[in-house]
Amino acid sequence: MDTIAILDFGSQYTQLIARRIRELNVYSEIFPWDAPAEKVRALQPTAYILSGGPNSVYDADAPQLPSYVVASGRPILGICYGLHALATTLGGHVLASNEREYGRAALLPTGSASQILPQAEPFQVWMSHGDRVDRVPPGFTITATSDNCPIAAFEDPARRIYAIQFHPEVNHTERGRDILAAFINVAGVRAEWTPGSMVEAAVADIRAKVGDAAVIAAVSGGVDSMVAAALVQRAVGDQLTCIFVDTGLLRAGEPQAVVRAFNDTLHARLVAVSAAEEYLDALAGVTDPEEKRKIIGEKFIRIFERAARRALDGAEARFLMQGTIYPDVIESRGPERQSAAKIKSHHNVGGLPPDLNFQLVEPLRFMFKDEVRKVGLELGLPEALVWRQPFPGPGLAVRCLGDLTWERLETLRAADKIVTDELGAAGMLRTAGAGASAGTSQAFAVLLPVRSVGVMGDGRTYQETCAIRAVTTDDFMTADWARLPYDLLARISSRIVNEVKGINRVVYDISSKPPATIEWE
Secondary structure, three states: OOEEEEEEOOOOOHHHHHHHHHHOOOEEEEEEOOOOHHHHHOOOOOEEEEOOOOOOOOOOOOOOOOHHHHHOOOOEEEEOHHHHHHHHHHOOEEEOOOOOEEEEEEEEEOOOOOOOOOOOOOEEEEEEEOOEEEEOOOOOEEEEEEOOEEEEEEEEOOOOEEEEOOOOOOOOOOOHHHHHHHHHHHHOOOOOOOHHHHHHHHHHHHHHHHOOOOEEEEEOOOHHHHHHHHHHHHHHHHHEEEEEEEOOOOOOOHHHHHHHHHHHHHOOOEEEEEOHHHHHHHHOOOOOHHHHHHHHHHHHHHHHHHHHHHHOOOOOOOEEEOOOOHHHHHHHOOHHHOOOOOOOOOOOOOOOOOOOOOEEEOOOOOOOHHHHHHHHHHOOOOHHHHOOOOOOOOHHHHOEOOOOOHHHHHHHHHHHHHHHHHHHHOOOEOOOOOOOOOOEOEEEEEEEEEEEEEEEOOEEEEEEEEEEEEEEOOOOOOEEEOOOOHHHHHHHHHHHHHHOOOEEEEEEOOOOEOOOOOOOO
16 A cells, blocks of 8 residues: 655654544554665655654754655655754755754745645644754745744655655644645555454464464453453464453452453453562652652563463463554664653563563554554454543552552542543543544542641541543544533532542643643552
């Protein structure tokens, strides 16, 4: 099928470019800017997109535009740093600046005909840059400007090379999807990437990698691990054994729900392991979130290795399946994202031990959450399972801030159940097919190691604080806090304080992502 290769110069938005392109039913794949040319060419890209990045083109170790990109004669779209790289490579000039332009800006079309930009009234775009172009390369036409950026877009239609200073991939940019769709159109790229083709490609990859070997699947009952397991089962059938570890860090009633889901839906072989005490012993006294994640990751693998030997009666399993998805890789700065900043380690990316005795099978590693759900529905999984609220791999360990004890986890479980029960009763939990404005995409309780004075039953209390987190998002890369009705928040707060022992104060998190993340740790 037709494809677009995205060269990653280190932007936190690079995967959003891939997501937007795939939303337009075009397969895109991301490569580090310095990936070997033969590796990129193996994709046989129909067009190239150059991402943004944190560097200045004048930095000593600044990423460079590979020569094969322009030499290919394929259509090119440069975004932000990609615009700077095109300008310097093709004979233009970039003005070094110590001042950044970050946030919304009005894009002003110059009136010159553009093949990708709307040529009507000014519209809002999202800027994130320091340097700016002050002279376009020979043969290029300036197609847009802004108050702080005299050259905000330029293009050479004859060579099908286009460059824009702003980020069309983020929701803050109006008409961003239209711009990317226009580039796909002028590049002559056919839209052939569909849920059916996603399943077909994933199954083929799994079969090619695994062959006739046994696969052990790490499953949590969440959307990602369930869809990944369904893909592996579709690919290799009885070679798959699913292992579910009850870490003691799950939500109320979740261990039982996971077993029911596998028995009633996947009908795959499932081995359940109870390991709550082992996890709590390993995490005792640990409060640093990065250390928590790494301990959980290593403990997870060690328990898996034991369970796998028992489940397979001593036979060797060479492959471990995980439900890793794109946002995990981005925030953890996985091997293919070394040029990007690490936000936090995910237990299945940054927390794995170096002496791992399995080869990883991660069929969702290059999918976003919305694509995972589409694949799940394509595989025939129930909508209720596919649209289940996301849950982090480390579980309540990253929602119970501070020291982890069984008593604090039970307190958090009770508070979290009240949150989800009340939101569900109010119709505020996202359902199949609903947009980001329809309720919450993710909602949960967080237990803070912060005590405050309260009054209950005419007596003084000194107890912990519960924070409520509820967000709306389409991609889980950016998110906004949900504007929940006041009466709903009041009801949640009243129930938690009255029904959950150990909490006397409830607060609501009104932080967006960025600058915050959805999870607190």
